[in-house]
Amino acid sequence: MVERWDRVGRAAAYGAAAALVPYLVIKVSWVVGSLLGLLPVGRGFSLGGWLVLNTVTIGMASAGIMLGLALVRPWGMRMPGWLVGFVAWVGSGFLVSILPFVVVSALVNSATGTSGGSGGDAAMPGWEAALLQCSFVGTGIALAIALPAYLRRRWPHALRRPQQPRTRTSSGPLWPAVTGGVTGLAWLYWAAGGSLGIAHFDERTVSWHVLVGVSACWALAASGAVLAIDHRRRITRLPYLLLLALAWLGSGSMFAWSGWRLPATVYVALTHPSDVSYPENVAIAVALHVTAVLTGAGMTQSLVRGDRRRLNGADSAEESAQRVDRHP
Template sequence: MGYGTAIAVSPYLLIKIAWTFGLFMPTDQMGDPSWRIANAVTMVLAAACILLAMSFCRPWGERLPSWLVALPVWVGTGLLVPMLLIAPILGPAAINRDMEAGTADFWVYEQIFVMVSLVGVGICLPIALVGYAKARWPEALGGRIDCGNLPGDTRKLQLTLTRFVAGGCILLAIIKIFWAAGGTLGIEPSKMDDRDIWWRLLSLSTGVWAFAGAWGLLVLTSRRGSRRFLPPMAAVWISSGMLFSYNLFNRLSNSRPDAQPAPEYPLALVLTTEAGTVLGVMMGMILLLVLHDRRRAMRGESV
């Protein structure tokens, strides 16, 4: 699946290279320096994704530092797995919105290539990661959820942080799902019509994954609610990466001069965006504590 990931991301990489150098751009606005920089950054990320995918299926990949593998995969799976679930609706909606905005006809074909690449990577990358993690970090995937405790573990800290973070995730989820369902509290009256299907789906996706992350954290730290370790771990991994990467992406997108104005009041937008980013990072930190203690317990180590 590492090779499949590299093949899937290749069309996306080629399109980003073309846009970075000013070729086949669908609108004149994409010639703006801010767009060129954004395309150059995503071009580098696509190239890094290919190298990372190759590391999953080559011997030298297991010698890479853990953070160099885990950090980009955390961000990548957080971006792509949630998008994979809503792509069948979100893809056509994005194309229709761009066509209504007056983009060039060939942009439709570029969008299709981009969506195919993202869906392909969203499928192949997690599968490749599972095979890689089984060989390098077996404690992260298999076994019972309760491996016992050792002196010097961080479980009390995990429980304390989890109560705070899970509460924040549930609150954020309620707000996002409320907005996706048509709630108007926190929405500017003059921008009610800006709540298109793109905005509603992303709000709903954020809310659902925030709930999933809260559930996963509570199960991992209490060790109740699931016999197996993998389901809650996967929920926390994807949810934390999603909350961090999507909110970071939204901040970058809203900073562009041609960005579509958000329908939320500025204060509501800032609070939910910043809260999502902080919650995603804290969820990731708690997961690292859980995995550290789990590895020690499985190996029977002591302080």
């Protein structure tokens, strides 16, 4: 069974890398086409800003392809663990927000008969948008299978529940769970139609509501999971692996998406483009994004430290058992 799961994970890793190739090709064509004057610049961007944005996404797609290959190729086992973990964490954070956003937006738009544009270039052909979405969906599903298989091979202890429950009330700082919950509730309030902190009511599109709502759900899920893992007092009966996955993915979603939207929000606030404006009050949006980035990083740091403590504790217990065997 384990060998079959490993074979499936390896195939999924190749699939994750292949799924991002169409996205990479499209982004490269946008950059080359814009430079040659063959393709229009995205709405709300100057030529320089458009090139910078797409160059960054080309780098992200390239990193995603390398991540997929690292999860299956032998050299991936020799890469620094922190590098593989960071790229996987950020990539997973993007994808777990994109996948529900694509599905929910499609259902809502089909029910309301709206196009649901998200502020991108209106001249993008339908087949191109569909291909981009297929790249995200395919990569997300493939990584969800490939990453656990890689973790099982390289860090099997990371997927194990601690053998002994901790007697201390807390093993990590409480602030990430608190700030994550506050940020999630603020986003949920906006997604539900709340007007406090909204500067441009007409800019609240269906896609905006969906994306903010998805971000809110992941922030709240991560906060609850971290609270249950690091401050457990039998507050939940959920499986340990599920809590670990919610904390990992939710913290990555907060860090990745707010880290992505923060510079875009600051850019719009400083340049005041005539055809682009965000619904939120800029100061409040920036504060929430900064809080989300710090919270996501704090959650992950707490999880990593807890994992190191468990590993060190297991090693100490094994050494003690060996000493007892040698000196009965």
